[in-house]
Amino acid sequence: MTTPVLEARDVTMRFGGLTAVRSVDFTVNAGEIVGLIGPNGAGKTTFFNCLTGLYVPTEGTVSYKGTVLPPKPHLVTQAGIARTFQNIRLFANMTVLENVLVGRHTRTKEGLWSALLRGPGFKKAERESEERAMELLEFIGLAHKRDHLARNLPYGEQRKLEIARAMASEPGLLLLDEPTAGMNPQETRATEELVFAIRDKGIAVLLIEHDMRFVFNLSDRVAVLVQGEKLVEGTAEVVQADERVVAAYLGEPFEGDPGEAEAAEVEAAEAAAEAPSTTSSTKGEAK
Amino acid sequence: MTETTKTPAPDATPAPPAPRGLVPLPLAAARALLLGGGIATAASAFLAWTWTSEFPGDLTITGYPGGLQWLTFTAGLLTTLYALAAYGIRGLGWLLPARNNAPLVLNALGGFAVTWFTVIAISAELGGVVNLEPGGWIAAVASLLPVLGAFALPQEHAGEGTKETLKAYIAKPERIAAPQAVAPWVQRAVITVVTIIGLGVFTYGIDTEYGELFVGYLFVVVFALWALHTAGLLDRFSALVAANRSFTLAMGFAAAIAFPFTQTDDHYANIGVNILIFGTVALGLNIVVGLAGLLDLGYVAFLGVGAYTAALVSGSEFSTISGVHLPFWASALAGAAASLVFGVLIGAPTLRLRGDYLAIVTLGFGEIFRIAVNNMDGQSGPDVTNGPNGIPSIPDLNLFGFNFGQAHDIGGFTLGRFANYYLLMVLIMAIVVLVYTRAADSRIGRSWIAIREDETAATAMGINGFRVKLVAFALGAALAGLAGTVSAHVTYSVVPTPYQFAGSTPPNSAFLLAAVVLGGMGTVAGPLLGAALLYLLPEKLVFLQEKSLLAFGIALILLMRFRPEGIIANRRRQLEFHETGQLDVPKQTTLTDEPAVTKAGA
Ligand SMILES: Nc1ncnc2c1ncn2[C@@H]1O[C@H](COP(=O)(O)OP(=O)(O)O)[C@@H](O)[C@H]1O
Ligand SMILES: [Mg+2]
Numbered sequence A: 001m002t003t004p005v006l007e008a009r010d011v012t013m014r015f016g017g018l019t020a021v022r023s024v025d026f027t028v029n030a031g032e033i034v035g036l037i038g039p040n041g042a043g044k045t046t047f048f049n050c051l052t053g054l055y056v057p058t059e060g061t062v063s064y065k066g067t068v069l070p071p072k073p074h075l076v077t078q079a080g081i082a083r084t085f086q087n088i089r090l091f092a093n094m095t096v097l098e099n100v101l102v103g104r105h106t107r108t109k110e111g112l113w114s115a116l117l118r119g120p121g122f123k124k125a126e127r128e129s130e131e132r133a134m135e136l137l138e139f140i141g142l143a144h145k146r147d148h149l150a151r152n153l154p155y156g157e158q159r160k161l162e163i164a165r166a167m168a169s170e171p172g173l174l175l176l177d178e179p180t181a182g183m184n185p186q187e188t189r190a191t192e193e194l195v196f197a198i199r200d201k202g203i204a205v206l207l208i209e210h211d212m213r214f215v216f217n218l219s220d221r222v223a224v225l226v227q228g229e230k231l232v233e234g235t236a237e238v239v240q241a242d243e244r245v246v247a248a249y250l251g252e253p254f255e256g257d258p259g260e261a262e263a264a265e266v267e268a269a270e271a272a273a274e275a276p277s278t279t280s281s282t283k284g285e286a287k
Numbered sequence B: 001m002t003e004t005t006k007t008p009a010p011d012a013t014p015a016p017p018a019p020r021g022l023v024p025l026p027l028a029a030a031r032a033l034l035l036g037g038g039i040a041t042a043a044s045a046f047l048a049w050t051w052t053s054e055f056p057g058d059l060t061i062t063g064y065p066g067g068l069q070w071l072t073f074t075a076g077l078l079t080t081l082y083a084l085a086a087y088g089i090r091g092l093g094w095l096l097p098a099r100n101n102a103p104l105v106l107n108a109l110g111g112f113a114v115t116w117f118t119v120i121a122i123s124a125e126l127g128g129v130v131n132l133e134p135g136g137w138i139a140a141v142a143s144l145l146p147v148l149g150a151f152a153l154p155q156e157h158a159g160e161g162t163k164e165t166l167k168a169y170i171a172k173p174e175r176i177a178a179p180q181a182v183a184p185w186v187q188r189a190v191i192t193v194v195t196i197i198g199l200g201v202f203t204y205g206i207d208t209e210y211g212e213l214f215v216g217y218l219f220v221v222v223f224a225l226w227a228l229h230t231a232g233l234l235d236r237f238s239a240l241v242a243a244n245r246s247f248t249l250a251m252g253f254a255a256a257i258a259f260p261f262t263q264t265d266d267h268y269a270n271i272g273v274n275i276l277i278f279g280t281v282a283l284g285l286n287i288v289v290g291l292a293g294l295l296d297l298g299y300v301a302f303l304g305v306g307a308y309t310a311a312l313v314s315g316s317e318f319s320t321i322s323g324v325h326l327p328f329w330a331s332a333l334a335g336a337a338a339s340l341v342f343g344v345l346i347g348a349p350t351l352r353l354r355g356d357y358l359a360i361v362t363l364g365f366g367e368i369f370r371i372a373v374n375n376m377d378g379q380s381g382p383d384v385t386n387g388p389n390g391i392p393s394i395p396d397l398n399l400f401g402f403n404f405g406q407a408h409d410i411g412g413f414t415l416g417r418f419a420n421y422y423l424l425m426v427l428i429m430a431i432v433v434l435v436y437t438r439a440a441d442s443r444i445g446r447s448w449i450a451i452r453e454d455e456t457a458a459t460a461m462g463i464n465g466f467r468v469k470l471v472a473f474a475l476g477a478a479l480a481g482l483a484g485t486v487s488a489h490v491t492y493s494v495v496p497t498p499y500q501f502a503g504s505t506p507p508n509s510a511f512l513l514a515a516v517v518l519g520g521m522g523t524v525a526g527p528l529l530g531a532a533l534l535y536l537l538p539e540k541l542v543f544l545q546e547k548s549l550l551a552f553g554i555a556l557i558l559l560m561r562f563r564p565e566g567i568i569a570n571r572r573r574q575l576e577f578h579e580t581g582q583l584d585v586p587k588q589t590t591l592t593d594e595p596a597v598t599k600a601g602a
Helices: A044-051 A073-079 A096-107 A112-117 A120-140 A155-167 A185-200 A212-218 A236-241 A243-251 A259-274 B027-044 B068-086 B102-126 B134-152 B162-169 B184-207 B211-230 B233-243 B245-262 B266-291 B300-313 B328-350 B356-375 B417-440 B443-453 B455-460 B465-490 B509-519 B525-540 B547-562 B571-577
Strands: A004-015 A018-029 A033-037 A059-064 A081-083 A173-177 A204-208 A221-226 A229-234 B408-410 B413-415
Touching: A004 A044, A004 A204, A018 A044, A018 A059, A018 A204, A018 A221, A018 A229, A033 A044, A033 A185, A033 A212, A044 A059, A044 A173, A044 A204, A073 A081, A073 A096, A073 B455, A081 A155, A096 A120, A096 A155, A096 B443, A112 A120, A112 B417, A112 B443, A120 A155, A120 B443, A155 A173, A155 A185, A185 A204, A185 A212, A212 A236, A221 A236, A221 A243, A229 A236, A229 A243, A236 A243, B027 B068, B027 B102, B027 B134, B068 B102, B068 B134, B068 B211, B102 B134, B102 B211, B184 B211, B184 B233, B184 B245, B184 B266, B184 B525, B211 B233, B211 B525, B233 B245, B245 B266, B245 B413, B245 B417, B266 B300, B266 B417, B266 B443, B266 B465, B266 B509, B266 B525, B300 B328, B300 B356, B300 B465, B300 B509, B328 B356, B328 B465, B413 B417, B417 B443, B417 B465, B443 B455, B443 B465, B455 B465, B509 B525, B509 B547, B525 B547
Parallel strands: A033 A204, A033 A221, A081 A173, A173 A204
Antiparallel strands: A004 A018, A004 A059, A221 A229, B408 B413
């Protein structure tokens, strides 16, 4: 289980004078759930964008299953990395089913001619796509809403739908950017189950999260990004015990909105410290 | 007028006051006014309204209505029908499923509008009210009665300020009870009847001989449709259409084919063929704008490329490559292909731009086409297009021995030159409709919509944004080019002037875009309807002349203010613009509950 799916080497992203991501090396192995945490503005989303080709990294390379990826989003998805967005980016005026069907784009190839001629091949491909999409909707529990417009779904369901859309591209690695942001505790727990279920389908997961309990429960490994640099990486225990992490989170309070997120984090850290055995079964593979 | 309804009772009873009308009359009187006024309006059409036949349509004969009087008669009849339906007459209940006031009010207003328009037009054109015969005065008063009656009907929210009250009077109710399920053959019969009526109404509009009649026609049609809409009948009809898609499509084409057989004057077939060309091009543009969300301000250039290509290869003696005379299928393909190549050439560098930049660049390319064609006259540039003189004397088509230039007798009907081309154009439009619907409902169509919705998310889902946009652009161009090849033959000659960004007559890029937006982006029927309207308005309202552009501007602004999704709303768009009243989106529970309104009726 140690074949690497994703290997980022020395990834650096500069915006003018600002270095948002600084020489990050990062690996995700097959079958792993890896957490990426860090204070707001640490560069986590920017790092995701570098991985998926939305940004062209100033330096460094990203490879998937051994091949270096070109920094073009559609080619990255084609290769097998799918993602969700921190601020939900569904196709708001398409139905739930259509959203997932768009996710199937890279796994189907019917072009304009076959759409116009409507041969048997086209019908078969459409039918199969729809079947696959419905399977995914059942998997996330939205099959009964297939004909609703995405914009009319409640927030939590929109996040789920975004995951289903990403999974429709049959990825080997799924990147989730704050999948529980704005969710209530029940929804968060449901998402936790969902992420495990996704891993059990053989898809490696890399997720950015602010909910510490969630991320430590789920992740086989956690990496901490602070000011664009990877500070620590290891199992939940290792990361929680690291003083620099505590300092990064608590020692240097950042301006903005420390309130809720931070309180939750402290609480989570305490809970974890009290009962370390409750954290998820990890592979115990510190790096 | 609201004062009377507002007077607060000092010893207010706890029960809410019974709803009252804006005009303080008892319900029985209101209904009587509606019915009596409707009948009187219809009857007044049989009187002489003016003394001279100088006013078009000859409104001088007692006993036989002429021109605009027929419109008043129709509106009066509609008012009467609805008044009877409001009385609960058996067999008319379907006209008023929600038993609301709005259809009554709007029908009454329609009759009032067309009658008063006529009376005012007579007075204005002939110089004073002295030109009105007593019949004219009677008609004016008679058409006012139903309006009074309609506003005397009790209305729930009356009395909360004039604006709210008036709004409440013409509002469509939120929920209208679902109709009973009807047998499929009944559904088809309804669609057939509606198609026939539609063809009749449309034909009447095209055949209007003078501007006043066309304006009156618009009044009657707009108010009648509005009334049907607020009665919930249009929703029911769209549910029928949705349940019988292919049948409706077949009926639509049957009606389109039937049109030239209803015409005795080839001039109207000429209007018909021009509407079809304009509508087909608008539908092509709808792929680019409505589906892929690319704002193309130079689209008419592709029509021009098709037209010029066909003109060059169809054997005109003035063609710079004269001697080449391809058969029509070949010149049509050549026109489409040439447009496609131009589409790719223009699209490849520009489609990497987003939003506004694309609009500006396409605007520029559109103008470059016209200016280049103007200059390729052998003096300022290579001799290709004869410059401003264009390419005249394009021979008529001859398909399988059928000469399009001559009149033919078919089954007792005479089809003139334009009718021939009209029928050819129906075929081309059928192809374009097929291409549009099939492309929209497929992997590539979904990726266009995805790009329009959120380009970043779409590329992150594996869509090669540039490539699918280029496909949309090229496909749209090819369809416009195809329509252009026919238009070259229809008009005998091609010249550069029509292919500009904006002008007072269609087609030009601004009108094409307006047809798409006005009719309803992302639908099939919308751009066709928009094109018909935008072609007919300048054609019929000659007296507006250069002011027609101003009129369009105002009309477009009003439309965008009150119905941004266009006349025919795409389901998505409607939901996008009107957060509330999302009829076809069931609430959390309604999936098990009875179906929402627009889904009902199937
Ligand atoms: N496109 C961009 N241009 C300039 N600066 C950016 C851009 N994207 C992100 N940044 C900056 O990079 C830093 C990291 O942001 P981000 O990756 O969103 O943080 P996180 O997701 O960890 O909260 C921030 O300072 C942000 O302002
Ligand atoms: Mg972020």
